[in-house]
Amino acid sequence: MPEQAPGVRIDGLTVVYKTAAGELPAVRDISLTLEPGTITGIVGESGSGKSTLALSLLNAVQPPGRIAAGSVEIDGLGDVVGLRGEELRKARGRHVGYVFQAAQNSLNPLKTVGKQLLDLGRSHGVEDLRGLVREAKELLGRMGLDGARVLDSHQHELSGGMRQRVGIMLALVLNAHLVVLDEPTTALDMITQANILKIVREVHAERGLTTLVITHDIGVVAEVADRLAVMYGGRLVEQGPTREVLGAPSHPYTRGLIKAIPRLVGDIDEAQALPGRPPTLTSVPDQGCVFRDRCPLRMDVCDTVDPAAVPLGSRIVACHAVNVKEHA
Amino acid sequence: MTPIAKRLAGHLARGFVMILVVATISFFIINNIPGDPMAARFEELIEQGASPEAAAQSVKVLYGFQPDGSMWQQYLDYMAGLFRLDLGQSVTRPGTPVLDVLLEKAKWTVLPVLIGTLVSFLVGIILGVYAAIKRTGKLGDALAISGSLLHGIPQYVLAMLLVVIFATLIPILPADGPVDILFEPGFNAGYIGSLAEHAVLPVVTYALSAYGGWILAMKSSVVTVLGDDFILAAELRGMKRSIVFRYIARNAILPLFTILALSLGLLMGGAVFIEKIFNYPGLGLLLIDSVNERDYATMGGAFLLITGAIIIANIVADLFYTVIDPRVRSGEESA
DSSP states (O other): OOSSOOOEEEEEEEEEEEETTEEEEEEEEEEEEEOTTOEEEEEOOTTSSHHHHHHHTTTOOOTTEEEEEEEEEETTTEEGGGOOHHHHHHHHHHTEEEEOOTTSOOSOTTSOHHHHHHHHHHHTTOSOHHHHHHHHHHHHHHTTSOHHHHHTOOGGGSOHHHHHHHHHHHHHTTOOSEEEEESTTTTSOHHHHHHHHHHHHHHHHHHTOEEEEEESOHHHHHHHOSEEEEEETTEEEEEEEHHHHHHSOOSHHHHHHHHTSOOSSSOGGGSOOOSSOOOOTTTSOSSSOTTGGGOTTOOGGGGTOOOOOEEETTEEEOOHHHHHHHHO | OOHHHHHHHHHHHHHHHHHHHHHHHHHHHHHHSSSOHHHHHHHHHHHTTOOHHHHHHHHHHHHSSOTTSOHHHHHHHHHHHHHTTOOOBOSSSTTOBHHHHHHHHHHHHHHHHHHHHHHHHHHHHHHHHHHHHTTTSHHHHHHHHHHHHHHHSOHHHHHHHHHIIIIIISOOSOOSSSSOTTSOSSSSHHHHHHHHHHHHHHHHHHHHHHHHHHHHHHHHHHHHHHTSHHHHHHHHTTOOHHHHHHHHHHHHHTTHHHHHHHHHHHGGGOOHHHHHHTTOOSHHHHHHHHHHTTOHHHHHHHHHHHHHHHHHHHHHHHHHHHHHOHHHHHHHHHO
16 A cells, blocks of 8 residues: 555556447547646546546546557556456555546445445455544544534435535545546535535645546636646647646647636626537547647648647647747 | 334325225226126026015125115215125125135235245346346346246246146146145145145246346346446445445345335236136136126125235335335435
8 A cells, every 4th residue: 555645657548439430539649647746637628538537547447438558557556557357446446546526426325425435445355444434534524524424324415515525535535645536526516616625635735645636627727736737639738737837828729728718807708718619539530630620720730640749848738830839 | 203104104094095996986887887787686586586575685685785775875885894894795606705705715816926926026136137237248138038038928828838848748747726635724744735836837937927027127227227326436446346236236126126016916916817727716717707707796806905905015115115215214204
């Protein structure tokens, strides 16, 4: 069991889904490093492949999808793409905690949270079940809940925000040091959202975690993430330190996203929506840049050559136009 | 009052009203059916040379109410009888209360159908889970096909097939009634053994014909649950397969209990063809015979019995849910 935050190196990861039209990539050739002890945020629209990427970290891409290429190296675990059966099962929960979207029902509706906690403990051979319950109560208390009451409750007796905290508790209670949060605040009200993000930040710092947050909400990333990665059409188009990327976006897609956010002050019309719509699994072009149809900087080369992810100062950007400008 | 007691009281009250409604409807249908059995009997007696008074008296004894009273009066008599558990007297068995006839016949229906239904339920749901989990493989296909096939074969065809195979071609099992008449009825090994031996084919028939429905229903229920988020969540938390399996099974089986309760209620109606083929003197045969013989008192009684059984089965199913489904339970507490 790693007692400190593990690093994660995703290299050349491609995940394909089997469809009537053959195997189509939902995630294509993604390389991303999660530094130990950092919070990384992945933003992207629905269908950009961010949840598929998150599931890949647990080698849990659901059929008809499969990891077609690449590796996911996690310190203390090795390449999870190669893990199978019991080895894989034990890594899940123990090494990597996964927190589901708040609106999703991630608990068995027929059992109390406490009983499911015990099931979790037994699944991972925890001998001191009392200690596990104590730990769970402490975590819940830490997040502002009455631990004893929550453990005695069924899912339907808990609010969305409470369920989300239960999800975080279950992801951490086995002392996992890598935590993946998939849309942690979606479908929660603003106050609860802020609370959950505060908890994520605090727990991350206290327990020394490596955290990956998946969201479609740039605000969430701005709030918690040290580093930010932007996904579009199954590709990582830009990544770098959050402040830099948000302050001076390089990729035309990132720029478009930020321009589309309405400001609290000023004219509402200053916010400009990105023209066009994001590609789906079947409409992603199989060659050239995935963003070219909506791109204001489109060049001829974009139609034929997929832009490589190139380091650009402290960030990595995949765009022909940006590279040309930089190297001109 | 505890929530469950409150719920039970409400159900009993509703069930009581429903039984009264069914009794009323069946009373008026039977009394308005073409070929009034009482008038027919009355005329029969007159033809046999009885005086109108004697004939009327005889008919009254036979049916338990006044045939020439007003319909309203007859109805009140009938309902008053119900409260004393008096369903009138059987027409074809003069002097025998309908209730006694029903109870005597019920034992030949209830036990075989009950055992057959429970066995098929257990086997069907267990195999249904496998059929769902292995649905893309050969085993899943084979199970689903076996279910559709058995579900599609009419019960009486299945019964005759079993008789031909196991009683005629390979005569290892009897199909000639509920028990060997050589044995003295009572709690002795010979009698019980003979009962069991005779019950094998009918029970297997009931079980096989119900099995298809269970496996198909369970399969689709499991497939639905497999798509639920909490199953993926449990897997991503590294839960043991056996635990995830229990999560799936328990959630998937919930909706099937309603069907089980209903089919247990329906079993009171018996299976006419099966009882005919195996010569079981049960409720199904009784119902058919009473229709053929215009024994309307027995018919009405049988209808009431079936209705009552279904209403009770529903109440049991509902209370059962409050025990096994925490969502129903707490819904009741907050109500």
